[in-house]
Amino acid sequence: MTDYAIEARDVAVTYADGTEAVRGIDLLVERGEFVGFLGPNGAGKTTTIKTLVTLLRPTDGSIVVNGFDAIEEPRQVRSTVGYMAQETSIDPELTARENLRFACDAYGVPRAQRDDRIDELLELVELTDVANKVADDFSGGMKKRLDAATALVHRPPLVFLDEPTTGLDPAARNRLWEYFRRINDEGTTVFLTTQYLEEADQLCERLSVIQDGSVVAEGTPGELKRRVGGEILSVELADPDESERAVAVARDESLFADGATIETTESGLAVTARDARTRGTELLVALRDAGIDVIGFDVRAPTLDDVFLAVTGEGNEDGPSTERESDTTDVARSGTIGNGGRDSREPTVSDESEKGNDTDRDEVNG
Numbered sequence: 252m253t254d255y256a257i258e259a260r261d262v263a264v265t266y267a268d269g270t271e272a273v274r275g276i277d278l279l280v281e282r283g284e285f286v287g288f289l290g291p292n293g294a295g296k297t298t299t300i301k302t303l304v305t306l307l308r309p310t311d312g313s314i315v316v317n318g319f320d321a322i323e324e325p326r327q328v329r330s331t332v333g334y335m336a337q338e339t340s341i342d343p344e345l346t347a348r349e350n351l352r353f354a355c356d357a358y359g360v361p362r363a364q365r366d367d368r369i370d371e372l373l374e375l376v377e378l379t380d381v382a383n384k385v386a387d388d389f390s391g392g393m394k395k396r397l398d399a400a401t402a403l404v405h406r407p408p409l410v411f412l413d414e415p416t417t418g419l420d421p422a423a424r425n426r427l428w429e430y431f432r433r434i435n436d437e438g439t440t441v442f443l444t445t446q447y448l449e450e451a452d453q454l455c456e457r458l459s460v461i462q463d464g465s466v467v468a469e470g471t472p473g474e475l476k477r478r479v480g481g482e483i484l485s486v487e488l489a490d491p492d493e494s495e496r497a498v499a500v501a502r503d504e505s506l507f508a509d510g511a512t513i514e515t516t517e518s519g520l521a522v523t524a525r526d527a528r529t530r531g532t533e534l535l536v537a538l539r540d541a542g543i544d545v546i547g548f549d550v551r552a553p554t555l556d557d558v559f560l561a562v563t564g565e566g567n568e569d570g571p572s573t574e575r576e577s578d579t580t581d582v583a584r585s586g587t588i589g590n591g592g593r594d595s596r597e598p599t600v601s602d603e604s605e606k607g608n609d610t611d612r613d614e615v616n617g
């Protein structure tokens with residue numbers, strides 16, 4: 252048996268309108284790994300996931316998931332993956348238990364195993380106490396936990412989580428993290444996309460960053476941070492209008508090692524350099540000598556936000572600023588996890604269609 256949960260090579264997906272959403276990416280995910288797939292809006296994350304779970308047919312390339320060919324054996328792929336889509340798949344009019352029963356039907360879980368499986372999952376996502384309440388009364392976090400549980404009724408060895416915590420407050424997000432860690436500890440391979448870089452940092456062993464349909468960086472969170480090239484010294488000036496002059500001072504004095512990046516910021520300047528910490532005081536002295544007042548400074552290790560900015564050239568404004576929804580609110584009927592007007596039951600990976608029957612795949616070229 253192959254050691255890989257996902258072996259995707261040179262995968263390209265072009266939509267019918269000509270949009271090249273994915274342009275020749277390779278992804279190798281070992282069984283049991285927890286990997287993250289990051290990228291700005293529209294980078295191609297969801298398209299990639301939909302292709303891996305066989306909802307979309309690649310225009311080019313090869314995909315093997317859990318040892319099954321995604322084009323030749325989509326039914327087998329679907330029976331061995333769980334997919335928690337960005338759009339919720341739960342029916343608000345059904346109870347938590349009924350939603351899970353529906354998912355068991357859809358995934359063909361043998362009748363004799365259903366009750367035990369449902370009890371087990373309700374316990375895992377801590378919804379046993381509200382098992383018989385309708386999902387419409389659940390908070391955003393509870394709905395997401397139920398959503399995650401429905402993706403696991405058939406005990407898939409590989410689960411895809413597409414921005415699973417978007418819109419949740421930190422407490423609700425933490426609770427879901429715990430749950431994702433637990434399923435991974437139990438051996439499930441997890442493929443996560445997120446716009447919260449802290450989430451990727453906390454959970455993922457390995458990350459791929461995608462931009463404009465191509466993978467632009469790969470590595471462990473630590474490797475990616477080291478690639479930023481040192482630490483970051485931020486200097487706050489009394490008069491931010493002096494930023495340009497402060498940058499010129501920092502550059503003129505050649506204070507920092509080759510490869511340093513010295514840029515203006517809203518409040519002053521920032522230096523990314525291997526020796527940012529050790530040469531920082533010299534910069535402060537040089538600024539004082541130039542008559543530039545400094546009111547604060549800070550040296551820190553790079554975060555994934557810095558990595559994201561360095562490799563994609565884009566800030567991650569969508570992440571932390573996303574509308575939030577409290578896990579503790581009793582009724583938080585969500586507008587943040589919309590299904591885009593589509594029937595939330597369709598398409599799902601539980602569809603039993605075989606190769607050649609593409610009615611459940613989104614429209615793509617090729």
Ligand SMILES: Nc1ncnc2c1ncn2[C@@H]1O[C@H](COP(=O)(O)OP(=O)(O)OP(=O)(O)O)[C@@H](O)[C@H]1O
Nearest residue numbers: 266268270272290291292293294295296297298299
């Ligand atoms: N059905 C479709 N037809 C045509 N183009 C599409 C379709 N779905 C997505 N796209 C385009 O493909 C590109 C990749 O979209 P995709 O949804 O995969 O990105 P993403 O990284 O998941 O973004 P987000 O974080 O916003 O969900 C975008 O340019 C998007 O507009």
